[in-house]
Amino acid sequence: MSDASRRxxxxxxxxxxxxxxxxxxxxxxxxxxxxxxxxxxxxxAAVSSSxxxxxxxxxxxxxxxxxxxxxxxxxxxxxSTASKNFLRRQSRTATATGIFKLGGLFGSAxxxxxxxxxxxxxxxxxxxxxxxVQIEAISKKAxxxxxxxxxxxxxxxxxxxxxxAAIAGGQTAAALxxxxxxxxxxxxxxxxxxxxxxxxxVHLCYMTAIEIHWRAFVEQSLSSxxxxxxxxxxxxxxxxxxxxxxxxxxxxxxxFTRVFGQDDVASMxxxxxxxxxxxxxxxxx
Numbered sequence: 001m002s003d004a005s006r007r008x009x010x011x012x013x014x015x016x017x018x019x020x021x022x023x024x025x026x027x028x029x030x031x032x033x034x035x036x037x038x039x040x041x042x043x044x045a046a047v048s049s050s051x052x053x054x055x056x057x058x059x060x061x062x063x064x065x066x067x068x069x070x071x072x073x074x075x076x077x078x079x080s081t082a083s084k085n086f087l088r089r090q091s092r093t094a095t096a097t098g099i100f101k102l103g104g105l106f107g108s109a110x111x112x113x114x115x116x117x118x119x120x121x122x123x124x125x126x127x128x129x130x131x132x133v134q135i136e137a138i139s140k141k142a143x144x145x146x147x148x149x150x151x152x153x154x155x156x157x158x159x160x161x162x163x164x165a166a167i168a169g170g171q172t173a174a175a176l177x178x179x180x181x182x183x184x185x186x187x188x189x190x191x192x193x194x195x196x197x198x199x200x201x202v203h204l205c206y207m208t209a210i211e212i213h214w215r216a217f218v219e220q221s222l223s224s225x226x227x228x229x230x231x232x233x234x235x236x237x238x239x240x241x242x243x244x245x246x247x248x249x250x251x252x253x254x255x256f257t258r259v260f261g262q263d264d265v266a267s268m269x270x271x272x273x274x275x276x277x278x279x280x281x282x283x284x285x
Contacts, residue, residue, distance in 0.1 A: 001072075008068040015065060016206050019283075020199040062087065064273030069214035071272075080273025082264045087277060089263070127254045128165035132158060134249050138242065149211075150242045156208040157246060160282040163197050198283060205282040213275035215243035220269055244269065250281050 001009075064083045071077070138144065139154035219241035251265045268274035 005068060005072045008066055008071040011065050012068055012206065012210070016203050019202045019206070064271075064276035066272035067210055067213055067275040069210060070217075075272060077272055080268075080271035080276075082267035083271050083273040083277050086263050086268060087280070090277075090280065125165050128161045130254055131161045131249060131252075132165070134252075135161070135246065138245050138249070141242075144242055147242070153208060153212055153243070153246055156204050157250065157282065160201055160205055163201060164284055167197070201283060206279045209275045209279035209282060212243045212246055213269065213278055215241070216247040216269050217274070219244045220266075247278060250278060 062084075064080045064087070066075075066077045066080075135154050135157050139151060144150045223240035247269060248265055251263050251268075253262055263277075268277055
């Protein structure tokens, strides 16, 4: 292994270690929201939600780490512009969703239930279930039936999306309970579950994303009948094999997030940093 490859893999392992840590600020905000909901204190919860919205503004500015497999195979660490744009856009989407849910907090004083929160949670459940259906369909294709690597990818993606669906389902249920204390208890429990589950999936999602992204890149390069370059390339086609099918599926926007448009998936596949957006999509809770 070259020094460059060793540095690339070490950087990923450090990122995994950091991502496994529970953010103490998120835990504090969760406690404030839970107490405020139990006391029917909408203004307090609104302040907490507003702080979280402000934290999201300006996010996504970090440069994604290069896929170590690109480095292993001699690719130049060119800028991952589309991947960085995705992270920036994801941050804006989270902020917009937070603002929508903030409006639901005030509306719940009239409706007795958090309609906005239920809408966002319900959309996440629906989207996750649709992803699960498509991932299952890909895994059942006859030509992939005996491919252990592909089946392993599908199993990892299913695990991540099932966790997402379970968390979103709990959030939806909490938003629809008209009894403040009961809603607060369930909502707090779901929030704690999300913070507990996510660190356990980090290593699986990061390593799976690295593998799928690299293989998707190779599939796209070979399908275009072009020699694989020593840097990023502009890919314009769609899925050309199992890895790119899975990559494209995870970035397919459905439900509430459709209003934000589709991501530039083809460009992310062709960039060294394209694995990182995939890992973040899998870790959405």
